[in-house]
Amino acid sequence: MRSEKHSAVGLITPGTEPCWSATRLSDAALYPEVLLNSIEQQRARSYHEGTPRQNFSNGRILVKVLAAKMLNRDREPSTKLSPADLTIEQLCPGCASTRHGNPRLRLPDRGGSLTLSYARTGGWLVVAVSRAEQLLGIDVADAADPAFAPGSGELLDDYAFSPQERAHLQRMNLPQRIHQRASWWSLKEAVAKASGVGLAGEDGIPIVEGDGKHVLLSSPGTRILALNSHTPDSLGHLLPDTLVGTLLWAPRSTK
Template sequence: MLMHGQTAPKADARQTPPWWAAAPLADAAAHPEVGLNPAELARAGGYVAGRPRNDFVAGRVLVRVLAADVLNRAMPQGLEMPPVLPGELELTQHCPQCASTSHGNPRLQLPGRGQGFSLSYARTAGWVLLALAPGNDLLGVDMADSSDPAFASGDGELLEDYAFAPAERRHLESLAAPERRNLRARWWALKEAVAKASGDGLAGEDGIPVVAGDRRHRLLGDQGTQTIELDSGTPDTRGNLLPSSLLGSIVWAPGATA
């Protein structure tokens, strides 16, 4: 979404939009057979023991579970294409800025099948959300909880000052409080999704991405980029819905690579 009520250019009809899925982190408990790779285990150790660490581990388990489920629904199967198992999926990362493999844009690989997928995921309010697209397209996804008190902050408070550009603030100020709160959350999810898709991050050279007005991020200005809004009325690839307070965004640039 570029401005409230506007839509992004549509992708070529021949291109399949990204698949996406969401689930509560608690669902990870049903998959004790799914483990993390050594790099993920090392990163998990950097989180505070208890809920922060548990949520990280649960999120990475569910990324594999949801990705496998989505792929099995989307891809033809048979004797030459057995079902995809969560444990066989390889998650890798690559930073387009420094070429590091310890951070950056995630990728999903199916070992032995010669297939790779663009991948993006997010954890918020006890849920995990992922998006998946064949190939190496730029892809970013994020979600925000509109019930978070941060999105109800008044004008001039910290979130408003650092998160939104002047044109965005002017538009937010023109809205009634409930609509302003929802749009703050939706724009924040979109900013995060743009930061992930572009590989710039929120601390990139241009700072937090601008998603409305003349100075919006270059990725949103590209005619090939598609933005997909997610909410409780939008079923995921598996037919499931997000909770009513969660708002998400997918930013997808088919044909563009990092």
Template sequence: MHGLSGTGLEPGFPAPWWAAAPLAEAATHADLPLRASELKRAGGYLEGRPREDFVAGRILVRVLAAGLLNRALPPRRRILPGELELTQYCPQCASTAHGTPSLGLPGAGDSFTLSYARTAGWLLLGLAPGTDRLGVDLADLDDRAFAPGDGGMLEDYAYAPEERAQLELLPEPERQRLRARWWALKEAVAKAGGEGLAGEGGIPAVAGKNRHPLLGSPGIRVLDLEPESIDSLGTMLPAHLVGSIVWAPTA
């Protein structure tokens, strides 16, 4: 397993490309329409913040992806967010209503692997060329689930025995921070593996001898996003967020 550094937008198209933005930024792109299928899915969320966050997230996925593509690809006509086609496919049940997302640029023949996450009012987006396997996630250091007491409850089911043993050696707040970092990595691994956290293998282990096989596969790359990391478009993550990007390039 190899680490990554830098923004992922240097010459030569190293991947993954990533970007983050507050969901509130979607309000500046209110003229960007969602597809009929997205509006239908939005209707399944509770009115208010859950539905608003879903809609804002879908808008920002296209906005950030267009920004990344316009910087990372060779010179061509400017790509507009509304041109991008966002699709999903679940290999387990063949559904297109959920599952692994991908991004297409109609008319250009280009397709990209996509992964995104919404946490604490922010969206994180990862993008890689072709059929690479990719997963991203964010975790909020201020979330009570990672705090002393409440965090212990999370450890009971979300962390493997070897992970819990490592956590027990740490003082707070180091323990709280590692809980959050590992949770983001677990989510990213589950997405990159195409299984989700509800997969047959359960919540993936990311440390110890029984860690998820994907983390030991040839060519795997993992990028840890620390608070105030700078994304590929120059935006800084806020001080309370950590994240993880797991990228498995195709041979």
């Protein structure tokens, strides 16, 4: 069920609807004082040296920066949070590993935790924060990525989309098809993140159109916001024209 309410700046708070924001990964250079903790440094070393490792490190820094900015909007100056006050935690419900699994944002001074979701693509980062009682997933895709283009796009169709989704795509003209592939891919990723099973779950890549649609998408408690260059984030920023995304949230009790 799609939300009919498009977010305006300042309307989304962690107590009601998710906050979300976007920025360029290169903006991490503006915050040299924000450092990775030892666990994040270890994870960074698992990425190939160069751009992959830098993108991970920049993303972790900016998740904390954007989260602090969003959470500080309604705080008094004396209670404002620093990015250094925030900790990104992960826990896998299957194996209890802290190296993967759905992330949470730990607040300082026994302030509890918030649900957290984030994604990187095309040199950009998107971050969403919501109250702990909500399922949350955010993702963004670059429609200019060759993966969504003619030829390579058909290869993506073979494994990423159901037969009904592929039939729907074939009825579109080429620009519409490319845009829809990217949009649906971001929705599938957001569903996978919110459900906690990922794209490799036992049910496979979530179906978002036609028969067999993922249960989250048919729940009356689920809300979806389409993200694009016309949708201001919670801090008033806009995505570039080629990026499309999805913010999905639902009650944690949703099955």
